[in-house]
Amino acid sequence: MRYYQRRLDGGTRLLAVADGSAYDLTFAKPGVDSFGALAEAAHVMDRTLDEVAQPLLETAETLPLQQVESEAIVPLVAExxxxxxxxxxxxxxxxxxxxxxxxxxxxxxxxxxxxxxxxxxxxxxxxxxxxxxxxxxxxxxxxxxxxxxxxxxxxxxxxxxxxxxxxxxxxxxxxxxxxxxxxxxxxxxxxxxxxxxxxxxxxxxxxxxxxxxxxxxxxxxxxxxxxxxxxxxxxxxxxxxxxxxxxxxxxxxxxxxxxxxxxxxxxxxxxxxxxxxxxxxxxxxxx
Missing domain, CATH: 3.90.850.10 (Fumarylacetoacetase-like, C-terminal domain)
Incomplete structure (x- = not known):
């Protein structure tokens, strides 16, 4: 998968692109509002990023891929x-x-x-x-x-x-x-x-x-x-x-x-x- 971040309503949202479709993971799980939050969850669960994100795709809001790419911000906050x-x-x-x-x-x-x-x-x-x-x-x-x-x-x-x-x-x-x-x-x-x-x-x-x-x-x-x-x-x-x-x-x-x-x-x-x-x-x- 590809993971993007975007800003919306003063906050950050995390999106995933899989098989040509874009999904708002934060819509499905509000706590997963950044790439860092997903990485932390994957570490705690001892799973990969994709294994954590995959179940969220079923209930995530879908967005046009072009919109996700055009509104992308820096994809992670690297200290x-x-x-x-x-x-x-x-x-x-x-x-x-x-x-x-x-x-x-x-x-x-x-x-x-x-x-x-x-x-x-x-x-x-x-x-x-x-x-x-x-x-x-x-x-x-x-x-x-x-x-x-x-x-x-x-x-x-x-x-x-x-x-x-x-x-x-x-x-x-x-x-x-x-x-x-x-x-x-x-x-x-x-x-x-x-x-x-x-x-x-x-x-x-x-x-x-x-x-x-x-x-x-x-x-x-x-x-x-x-x-x-x-x-x-x-x-x-x-x-x-x-x-x-x-x-x-x-x-x-x-x-x-x-x-x-x-x-x-x-x-x-x-x-x-x-x-x-x-x-x-x-x-x-x-x-």
């Missing part, structure tokens, strides 16, 4: 969003190119231990249709489309799309500036849903399209089969000696890197598609 770096060869090459100390990226690409860093918090994370931000003190800013692994108490329960918006000029000036290049207002978007319908997360088509004045200024495609690390490996390192919050998202890195001459501008639109998950579309604003 922490983490990200992995240099998990694709092209990412290693791009960060080597931007940095005055390229050897550190070569070293981490080949190392046993992956690069992991804190990416975002709830106040900095936005959902589909909301504006991602580019820093005013950075002249080189890019979107980074990534498969997001959704964790509940450290266990993988689903997948989403993430945009790890990055200030490449800041990180390139000095790797110690990475937190400033990665963590700031509107630095991360998630959505449009969390899906459990992924048989193999390491074999998904992914694309990024950037529009400027309704004209395509960048297009790129890849597959998660190009990842040099597995989702399970990245999660195992994230949770070593690190008690992550109940709901956490781990972004798994990117292999779609715009040309060095390209930088996001306010009023651009970034559109990320990942097979079996959906489309995450965000306009761009300055922060």
């Amino acid at each position: 922490e969003v983490w990200a992995a770096g240099v998990t694709y060869q092209i990412s290693e090459e791009a960060r080597t190119e931007e940095s005055g100390m390229p050897e550190i990226y070569v070293d981490v690409y080949d190392a046993d231990r992956p690069e992991l860093f804190l990416k975002s918090t709830p106040d900095r994370t936005i959902g589909p249709g909301q504006a991602i931000g580019v820093r005013g003190d950075s002249e080189w800013n890019v979107p980074e489309p990534e498969l997001g692994v959704v964790l509940y108490r450290g266990d993988i329960i689903g997948y989403t799309i993430g945009n790890d918006v990055s200030s490449r000029s800041i990180e390139g000036a000095n790797p110690l500036y990475l937190p400033q290049a990665k963590i700031y207002d509107r630095c991360c978007s998630l959505g449009p849903c969390v899906t459990t319908d992924i048989d193999d997360p390491h074999n998904l088509d992914m694309s990024l399209t950037i529009y400027r004045d309704e004209t395509v200024v960048f297009e790129g495609r890849t597959t998660t089969a190009e990842m040099v690390r597995s989702c399970e490996e990245l999660v195992s390192y994230l949770t070593r000696h690190n008690a992550v919050p109940e709901l956490t998202v781990l972004l798994t890195g990117t292999s779609i890197v715009p040309d060095d001459e390209f930088s996001l501008q306010p009023d651009d639109t970034a559109v990320i598609d990942i097979e079996n998950i959906g489309t995450l579309r965000n306009p761009v604003t300055g922060v």
Whole structure:
């Protein structure tokens, strides 16, 4: 199933899409009013998300699928969003190119231990249709489309799309500036849903399209089969000696890197598609 959140009458409602139909799970069970509430119930009952949601479909109100997708907000409130770096060869090459100390990226690409860093918090994370931000003190800013692994108490329960918006000029000036290049207002978007319908997360088509004045200024495609690390490996390192919050998202890195001459501008639109998950579309604003 795919799980969406929407706002209605001042509250949040959880919706599920199954077999092409959309269901309001909160209508069937008012206590299940968020993805977090469903994840908690599944944990308490020692069942999967879908096993808990399936019986609710019988009494849930149905909605047009297009309405659910158009009204979707950020699909979960992740207390922490983490990200992995240099998990694709092209990412290693791009960060080597931007940095005055390229050897550190070569070293981490080949190392046993992956690069992991804190990416975002709830106040900095936005959902589909909301504006991602580019820093005013950075002249080189890019979107980074990534498969997001959704964790509940450290266990993988689903997948989403993430945009790890990055200030490449800041990180390139000095790797110690990475937190400033990665963590700031509107630095991360998630959505449009969390899906459990992924048989193999390491074999998904992914694309990024950037529009400027309704004209395509960048297009790129890849597959998660190009990842040099597995989702399970990245999660195992994230949770070593690190008690992550109940709901956490781990972004798994990117292999779609715009040309060095390209930088996001306010009023651009970034559109990320990942097979079996959906489309995450965000306009761009300055922060």
